Amino acid sequence: xxxxxxxxxxxxxxxxxxxxxxxxxxxxxxxxxxxxxxxxxxxxxxxxxxxxxxxxxxxxxxxxxxxxxxxxxxxxxxxxxxxxxxxxxxxxxxxxxxxxxxxxxxxxxxxxxxxxxxxxxxxxxxxxxxxxxxxxxxxxxxx
Amino acid sequence: xxxxxxxxxxxxxxxxxxxxxxxxxxxxxxxxxxxxxxxxxxxxxxxxxxxxxxxxxxxxxxxxxxxxxxxxxxxxxxxxxxxxxxxxxxxxxxxxxxxxxxxxxxxxxxxx
Numbered sequence: 001x002x003x004x005x006x007x008x009x010x011x012x013x014x015x016x017x018x019x020x021x022x023x024x025x026x027x028x029x030x031x032x033x034x035x036x037x038x039x040x041x042x043x044x045x046x047x048x049x050x051x052x053x054x055x056x057x058x059x060x061x062x063x064x065x066x067x068x069x070x071x072x073x074x075x076x077x078x079x080x081x082x083x084x085x086x087x088x089x090x091x092x093x094x095x096x097x098x099x100x101x102x103x104x105x106x107x108x109x110x111x112x113x114x115x116x117x118x119x120x121x122x123x124x125x126x127x128x129x130x131x132x133x134x135x136x137x138x139x140x141x142x143x
Numbered sequence: 144x145x146x147x148x149x150x151x152x153x154x155x156x157x158x159x160x161x162x163x164x165x166x167x168x169x170x171x172x173x174x175x176x177x178x179x180x181x182x183x184x185x186x187x188x189x190x191x192x193x194x195x196x197x198x199x200x201x202x203x204x205x206x207x208x209x210x211x212x213x214x215x216x217x218x219x220x221x222x223x224x225x226x227x228x229x230x231x232x233x234x235x236x237x238x239x240x241x242x243x244x245x246x247x248x249x250x251x252x253x254x255x
Contacts, residue, residue, distance in 0.1 A: 016164075016165045016166040016169065017166050019164045019165050019166055020162070020164055020166050020167070023162065023164060038226075041195060041226050044162075044195055045195060045196075045197055045230065048162075048164050048165070048195075048197040048199075049197055049198060052164070052165040052197065052198070052199060055165070056165070110198075111198035111201055111234040111236075112197070112198040114233065114234055115197075115198055115230065115233055115234065118233045119233070
């Protein structure tokens with residue numbers, strides 16, 4: 001039988017305020033589960049970036065889009081999953097090198113994916129054509 | 144949102160607090176733009192109270208730096224925690240910014 005105390009699910013709408021709400025809920029959940037603070041910091045940033053991408057890009061700033069969020073702590077890993085019904089998105093390759101020293105040519109955004117990819121151990125994007133749903137699954141190893 | 148700011152000589156010190164997520168960062172970016180519009184050219188961000196910084200938070204500094212470059216101004220960062228520094232390192236922006244361990248050292252580095 002699944003231990004529900006290790007699972008947190010949230011249904012939110014695509015507002016920037018939702019980022020603050022989810023991150024706060026995740027932190028409380030992790031503190032209850034006595035997860036190491038350094039790991040918590042990593043999970044908070046990756047979650048922030050994922051929801052921000054959904055709000056700003058999948059839903060193009062619309063504030064009524066649905067987002068389902070789930071957090072699950074297993075013995076060896078922490079699993080985060082987001083489902084949205086906005087524009088489909090599946091990066092072919094995440095560009096790690098961002099270095100550009102000319103300030104006026106420096107890109108102002110696009111760092112979120114790099115952060116998610118670097119801070120988490122697994123990152124999987126999936127698009128379900130039937131339900132027109134995007135799913136992002138991120139995993140952080142705990143051991 | 145109100146920014147906590149104070150002026151020391153020519154330097155405008157901006158104290159940031161909390162989580163610089165997309166919601167808060169958009170408001171801060173606008174407030175910083177207002178300061179630059181009013182003629183502030185030397186900005187010092189005190190990050191002692193910043194719990195974490197997302198890529199939306201990075202945008203505040205990149206956008207300000209770009210604007211300040213156009214008016215011969217400059218920007219420095221102080222009191223950065225290790226977790227915030229890690230974010231700058233991951234996206235390889237750490238060398239782009241002048242980072243000081245304290246507000247005093249950063250203020251001195253601006254010169255008179």
